[in-house]
Amino acid sequence: xxxxxxxxxxxxxxxxxxxxxxxxxxxxxxxxxxxxxxxxxxxxxxxxxxxxxxxxxxxxxxxxxxxxxxxxxxxxxxxxxxxxxxxxxxxxxxxxxxxxxxxxxxxxxxxxxxxx
Numbered sequence: 001x002x003x004x005x006x007x008x009x010x011x012x013x014x015x016x017x018x019x020x021x022x023x024x025x026x027x028x029x030x031x032x033x034x035x036x037x038x039x040x041x042x043x044x045x046x047x048x049x050x051x052x053x054x055x056x057x058x059x060x061x062x063x064x065x066x067x068x069x070x071x072x073x074x075x076x077x078x079x080x081x082x083x084x085x086x087x088x089x090x091x092x093x094x095x096x097x098x099x100x101x102x103x104x105x106x107x108x109x110x111x112x113x114x115x116x
Contacts, residue, residue: 012041
């Protein structure tokens, strides 16, 4: 930002000097034109500064809101995962019981076959 301001300053100064040296108008007219140029440039710089300040504030606000949204989403996801695990656990237990029953049945069939 400092380089930008420096560029505005030096550009305005050099532009003003070149205008003065090449001015086809009288001194009074040239001073009026120079005053008009300086006033417009000052207004443009102030407007730019105002917009940059508001942009910075908007970015800070958006960043803060984004962080809050991410934290809220993370908490919601963690809650959903915990609820899913709690709700799925009885099903998992039933599946494990059935697998154990099948395993026992297979073992008893293998035991019966090896006894024959």
